[in-house]
Amino acid sequence: MFKQANWNEPIIFNLGRSGRKGHLLPKAEEEIRRAVGELDALIPKHMRREHKPNLPELSEVEVYRHFLRLSEMNYGVDSGFYPLGSCTMKYNPKINEQLANLPTINMVHPYQDASTVQGILEILYRLERMLAEITGTHEVCLQPSAGAHGEFLGTLLMRAYHKKNGEIQQRREIIVPDSAHGTNPASAAMAGFNVVVVPSDSEGCVDLEALKTVVSERTAGLMLTNPNTLGIFEKNIEEIAKIIHEAGGLLYYDGANLNPLLGKVRPGDMGFDIVHMNIHKTFSTPHGGGGPGAGPVGVSKDLARFLPVPRIVFDGNSYRLDYDRPESIGKIRCFYGNVAVLLKAYAYILSLGFEGLKEVAEVSVLNANYLMKKLMEIKGLTLPFNSGKPRKHECVFSAKPLKNETGVSALNIAKRLLDYGLHAPTIYFPLIVEEALMIEPTETFEKEEIDRFVEAMRKICEEAYANPEKTLKAPHNTAILKLDEVKASHPRTMSLSWRMYLKKKV
Amino acid sequence: MVKTLGERSHPYIPNSQPEIKQEMMREIGIKTINELYADIPEKYLLNKPLNLPKALSEFEIKRHIETLLSKNETCSHMPIFLGAGCWPHYVPAVVKEIMQRSELLTSYTPYQPEISQGMLQALFEYQSMICELTAMDVANCSMYDWASALGEAARMAARVTRKNEVLVPQIIHPERTKTLQVYAEPAGIKVVHVAYQKETGLINIEDLKKKISQKTAAVYIENPSYLGFVETQVEEIGEIAHDNKALFIVGVDPTSLGVLKPPGDYGADIVVGEAQPLGNAMNFGGPLLGIFACRDEIGLIRQMPGRIIGLTTTVEGNRHGFCMVLQTREQHIRREKATSNICSNEALCAVASAVYMALLGPEGFRELGETIMLKANYAMKLLSKIEGVKTPVFNSPHFKEFTVNFDGTGLSVKEVHKRLLQRHIHGGKEVSKDFPELGETALYCVTEIHSKEEIERLASALKEVLAKR
Numbered sequence: 005m006f007k008q009a010n011w012n013e014p015i016i017f018n019l020g021r022s023g024r025k026g027h028l029l030p031k032a033e034e035e036i037r038r039a040v041g042e043l044d045a046l047i048p049k050h051m052r053r054e055h056k057p058n059l060p061e062l063s064e065v066e067v068y069r070h071f072l073r074l075s076e077m078n079y080g081v082d083s084g085f086y087p088l089g090s091c092t093m094k095y096n097p098k099i100n101e102q103l104a105n106l107p108t109i110n111m112v113h114p115y116q117d118a119s120t121v122q123g124i125l126e127i128l129y130r131l132e133r134m135l136a137e138i139t140g141t142h143e144v145c146l147q148p149s150a151g152a153h154g155e156f157l158g159t160l161l162m163r164a165y166h167k168k169n170g171e172i173q174q175r176r177e178i179i180v181p182d183s184a185h186g187t188n189p190a191s192a193a194m195a196g197f198n199v200v201v202v203p204s205d206s207e208g209c210v211d212l213e214a215l216k217t218v219v220s221e222r223t224a225g226l227m228l229t230n231p232n233t234l235g236i237f238e239k240n241i242e243e244i245a246k247i248i249h250e251a252g253g254l255l256y257y258d259g260a261n262l263n264p265l266l267g268k269v270r271p272g273d274m275g276f277d278i279v280h281m282n283i284h285k286t287f288s289t290p291h292g293g294g295g296p297g298a299g300p301v302g303v304s305k306d307l308a309r310f311l312p313v314p315r316i317v318f319d320g321n322s323y324r325l326d327y328d329r330p331e332s333i334g335k336i337r338c339f340y341g342n343v344a345v346l347l348k349a350y351a352y353i354l355s356l357g358f359e360g361l362k363e364v365a366e367v368s369v370l371n372a373n374y375l376m377k378k379l380m381e382i383k384g385l386t387l388p389f390n391s392g393k394p395r396k397h398e399c400v401f402s403a404k405p406l407k408n409e410t411g412v413s414a415l416n417i418a419k420r421l422l423d424y425g426l427h428a429p430t431i432y433f434p435l436i437v438e439e440a441l442m443i444e445p446t447e448t449f450e451k452e453e454i455d456r457f458v459e460a461m462r463k464i465c466e467e468a469y470a471n472p473e474k475t476l477k478a479p480h481n482t483a484i485l486k487l488d489e490v491k492a493s494h495p496r497t498m499s500l501s502w503r504m505y506l507k508k509k510v
Numbered sequence: 511m512v513k514t515l516g517e518r519s520h521p522y523i524p525n526s527q528p529e530i531k532q533e534m535m536r537e538i539g540i541k542t543i544n545e546l547y548a549d550i551p552e553k554y555l556l557n558k559p560l561n562l563p564k565a566l567s568e569f570e571i572k573r574h575i576e577t578l579l580s581k582n583e584t585c586s587h588m589p590i591f592l593g594a595g596c597w598p599h600y601v602p603a604v605v606k607e608i609m610q611r612s613e614l615l616t617s618y619t620p621y622q623p624e625i626s627q628g629m630l631q632a633l634f635e636y637q638s639m640i641c642e643l644t645a646m647d648v649a650n651c652s653m654y655d656w657a658s659a660l661g662e663a664a665r666m667a668a669r670v671t672r673k674n675e676v677l678v679p680q681i682i683h684p685e686r687t688k689t690l691q692v693y694a695e696p697a698g699i700k701v702v703h704v705a706y707q708k709e710t711g712l713i714n715i716e717d718l719k720k721k722i723s724q725k726t727a728a729v730y731i732e733n734p735s736y737l738g739f740v741e742t743q744v745e746e747i748g749e750i751a752h753d754n755k756a757l758f759i760v761g762v763d764p765t766s767l768g769v770l771k772p773p774g775d776y777g778a779d780i781v782v783g784e785a786q787p788l789g790n791a792m793n794f795g796g797p798l799l800g801i802f803a804c805r806d807e808i809g810l811i812r813q814m815p816g817r818i819i820g821l822t823t824t825v826e827g828n829r830h831g832f833c834m835v836l837q838t839r840e841q842h843i844r845r846e847k848a849t850s851n852i853c854s855n856e857a858l859c860a861v862a863s864a865v866y867m868a869l870l871g872p873e874g875f876r877e878l879g880e881t882i883m884l885k886a887n888y889a890m891k892l893l894s895k896i897e898g899v900k901t902p903v904f905n906s907p908h909f910k911e912f913t914v915n916f917d918g919t920g921l922s923v924k925e926v927h928k929r930l931l932q933r934h935i936h937g938g939k940e941v942s943k944d945f946p947e948l949g950e951t952a953l954y955c956v957t958e959i960h961s962k963e964e965i966e967r968l969a970s971a972l973k974e975v976l977a978k979r
C-alpha cells in the first residue's frame with residue numbers, strides 16, 4: 005500500500021539557530037571598501053533598514069534537508085498516474101531539463117547585443133515557425149507566460165483589430181461556452197469585454213441555435229476549446245466559424261486541449277484566427293507545482309501586425325529583435341517570454357517530428373477511450389453527454405449516482421484515490437457536469453498504470469456501497485489528513501504568512 | 511497515406527508499442543485509431559505531413575542544441591554590465607538541486623493539498639519570507655513578472671478605491687510602462703507620469719501635488735528606481751497619496767532590502783517587484799518572478815490577484831497544514847468577475863527564491879546588499895574619473911545600477927559599446943532613446959558577481975576606447 009512520506013516538517017522559521025549561515029557570498033574587496041567607504045555613508049539615515057528581516061538562520065545542510073523533505077511530501081508526474089483533466093500531465097523528458105540548465109542559456113542576459121545571442125534567437129525563431137506549422141497559423145508570439153496570459157493577449161488582439169476597424173465601441177461582447185475554463189471569461193473581462201455565455205447542447209457541444217441568438221453586431225469574438233472540456237470534438241466547427249466570421253467577430257482557440265490534434269488537425273485550418281498553446285501541457289514542459297509555463301499565441305496574417313514587440317526577425321544571415329511595429333499592442337510583460345521553458349518545447353518537438361507528434365495525439369486519444377470504456381463498467385459512475393461518440397484526450401464522468409446512493413462524492417473519490425498513490429482527476433469542472441470527474445490519462449502513461457487506476461476506481465466505488473466510512477474520511481495515506489479549508493479562508497483565522505500567523509496564533 | 515511510427519515505439523509513449531495498441535483497440539472495439547477521429551469533418555483532417563524537422567535521437571538533440579547555444583556569449587566568459595529588469599546574480603547549488611527535485615518540478619498546482627504539502631509549505635514559506643523582506647503582511651505565491659504585477663496592482667487599486675487614475679514616475683522601465691498601459695487601458699485606468707527633479711532624478715513633489723486628485727487610485731514609485739538611484743522622499747510621497755485617499759504602491763528589487771528601508775516601513779499598501787535575482791537564472795529574460803504583497807486589510811486582501819497559500823490545521827485540529835485559500839477571488843470560481851485571469855504562475859521560481867532567502871538569512875541579505883552597493887559605487891567612482899564620462903547622471907545614492915553619460919566624449923553609446931564588445935566586455939543598456947533628455951546615456955549594473963578586476967577592466971577598456979575618437 006502507498007504511504008506518502010510524513011516528516012511533520014516544521015515551518016522553516018522554527019528551524020536553525022541564530023548565527024548559522026547557509027551561504028557564503030562574495031565580499032567587496034578591501035580596496036573597494038577603502039575607496040568607497042562605509043555603507044552607511046552611502047545611504048541617508050532615514051532610508052537605511054533599521055531592523056534586519058526576520059528570516060530564519062540555517063546552515064546549508066539544514067536548508068537542503070528541509071526542502072528535500074518537503075519534496076518528499078509532494079507528488080508529481082514522475083511519482084505516478086496524474087490524470088488531471090485539462091492539464092495534460094505528461095512525462096517531462098529529462099534531457100530537456102539538462103539542456104535548459106546549460107550556462108549558455110542560464111547566464112545570458114536579455115539585453116545582450118544581438119551578435120552575442122545568435123544561438124538562442126535561432127532556437128526561438130525556429131520554434132515560432134514550428135508552432136505556426138503545427139497550429140496552422142501565420143505568425144507565433146512566444147511572449148505570454150502561461151495559457152491565461154495568452155488568452156489575455158488574444159483578447160487584446162481582438163480589441164486592437166476592432167479598434168482599427170473603428171468598431172470597438174460597438175463590439176463589446178465575447179462569447180464563451182458554458183463548458184469553458186474560467187480563464188476564458190476572466191481574460192475577456194480583463195481585456196474590457198462583456199462576457200456572453202452560450203449553452204451546450206445535449207451532445208455537449210456548443211448549441212448552434214443558441215449561438216445564433218447571441219451573436220450580433222456587438223460580438224467581438226468567440227473563445228472556444230476544441231476538443232472542448234468534455235473531451236468532445238466540436239463537430240459543428242465549420243458552422244460556428246461561419247456564424248462568428250459573418251457577424252464580423254474573431255474566433256479564438258484555447259489550446260489547452262491541443263494534444264489530441266497534434267499532426268491530425270490544425271486550429272488555423274478550422275478557421276481560428278487566434279490560437280494559444282499551453283507549452284506546459286501539450287509540449288511536455290514540467291508544471292513546477294503551478295508554473296512557470298508558457299502560452300505562445302499564433303495568429304492569422306491580418307492580426308500579426310498587432311503582436312507585442314519585439315518580433316524576432318531573420319535576414320538570411322543573422323537574427324535580431326525588431327521593435328519597429330507601429331501597430332503593436334505594446335507589451336504584456338518584460339522581455340521575450342519564458343525562454344528556458346520554450347527551449348524545452350523546442351527539444352520536445354525535435355524528439356518527435358511530425359510522425360511522433362501524430363503518435364502523441366493518437367495514443368492520448370486511445371488511452372482516454374480505453375480508460376473511458378473501462379470506467380463505464382463501474383457502478384455509481386455515469387458518462388454524461390454520451391452520444392456514443394468517442395472522446396478525444398479526456399473524458400468527464402459524473403459521480404452523481406454514487407453520491408445519491410452512498411453519500412460518496414467526487415471529492416471523496418478524489419481523496420480516496422490519493423490513498424492508492426494515484427493523483428486525483430480534476431473535479432467539479434466543467435461546471436455543466438454534476439459531481440464531475442475529469443480524467444485525462446495522456447499518452448505518457450502505460451496501460452499497466454491506467455489499469456491500476458481503473459482498478460482503484462472500481463474498488464473505491466464498491467467500497468462506497470459496502471462501507472462508505474473509509475472513503476468519506478479519506479485520505480489516510482498522504483502526508484497529512486483532511487485539512488480545514490474553511491478555517492484557512494476565514495477572516496478571523498486566515499494566516500497568509502508566518503508573521504500574520506504569529507499575530508493571530510490560530 | 512501518411513506514415514506512422516510503424517513498428518517503432520517511442521520512449522515517451524509507452525503504449526505506442528504496436529501489440530499493446532492492438533490490445534487496447536480490441537478492448538474498445540475499433541480496428542484503427544482513426545475511428546476515434548471519425549467525428550471530425552474529413553476536410554479538417556491533415557492529409558499531408560507537417561513541415562517539421564525529422565525526429566532526432568536524444569544524443570542528436572543534445573548535440574544540436576548545445577551547438578546552437580554555444581553561439582551565445584555568457585556572463586561567465588564575458589563581464590556583462592546589464593541589469594534593467596533582469597540581473598546577473600549567483601544561483602547557489604542548493605537552489606538548483608531543489609529545483610530539479612522531481613516531486614516538485616513535475617507536480618501540478620496543488621489542488622489536492624493532502625498529497626501536495628511539500629509544494630504548499632514551500633510556497634507558504636516563500637510568501638512569508640517575501641513579507642519579512644518587504645515588511646508587508648501578505649504576499650501571493652507569484653505573478654508572471656514585475657511588469658504584469660504592476661499592471662495587476664494598478665487594476666487592484668482601481669477596484670479598491672473605485673477611482674481610475676494611477677500616477678507613476680517618469681523614470682520607470684519602458685517595458686514596464688508599456689505593460690502597465692496595456693493592463694490599465696481596458697479597465698479604463700489612465701496612467702499619468704509625474705516629472706522628476708533634474709538634479710537628483712527623484713520625484714518632483716510639486717508636480718505630484720499638482721497631478722494628484724480625487725481621481726487618483728494609486729501613486730506608484732520604484733525603489734531603487736529604474737535608473738538605479740534610491741528614491742528618498744518615500745514618506746512624503748506616501749503621505750501625499752494617503753491624504754488623497756489613493757493607495758501607495760512600491761516596486762522593489764529585493765536584493766536591496768537587506769540595506770534599504772523596506773516599503774512596509776514607509777507606508778506602502780501594495781508592493782510589487784522582481785524576485786528573479788533571488789535564486790533564478792537570467793535565461794535570456796524568462797521565466798521571471800513577480801512579487802505581489804499587501805497589508806493585512808481584508809478590503810485589500812480580497813482584491814488581490816493570484817494564488818495565495820494559507821496555514822491551517824487538519825479537520826481534527828491536531829496538526830498544521832497548508833492549502834490554497836481565498837479561491838473565491840479566482841477565475842475558476844468567479845470567472846469574469848475574478849480579480850485576475852491568472853491561473854498557472856511561476857511557482858517553482860518562487861520555491862527557488864524561498865530556498866535562496868533561507869540560505870541567505872538576515873545576515874546574508876545585509877551582506878548581499880552591502881557587497882552590491884559598495885561594488886557599484888566603486889565602479890561609479892572609477893568610471894567618473896574618465897575624461898568626458900559622467901556617472902551617475904543623477905546626484906542621489908545609487909544601489910546596483912547607475913547611469914553613465916558619454917556626451918563629453920563625442921561618441922555615441924552605440925559606438926562605445928561596440929568598441930567595448932571588441933574587447934570582450936558588454937556595456938550597460940542604452941537608455942538614450944527612452945530618455946532623450948539624458949543624452950548619450952547607458953544604464954550599467956554591478957552585482958556581487960562582478961569582481962574588482964572586472965570592474966577595473968571595464969574602466970581601463972573604456973579609457974582606451976574613448977581615447978581613440
Ligand SMILES: Cc1ncc(COP(=O)(O)O)c(C=O)c1O
Pocket residue numbers: 090091150151152153185187188229233258260261282297299852853854
Ligand atoms: C481549458 C483551459 N484553458 C485555459 C487554461 C489556463 O492555462 P494556464 O494555467 O496556463 O494559464 C487551462 C489550464 O488550467 C485550461 O485547462
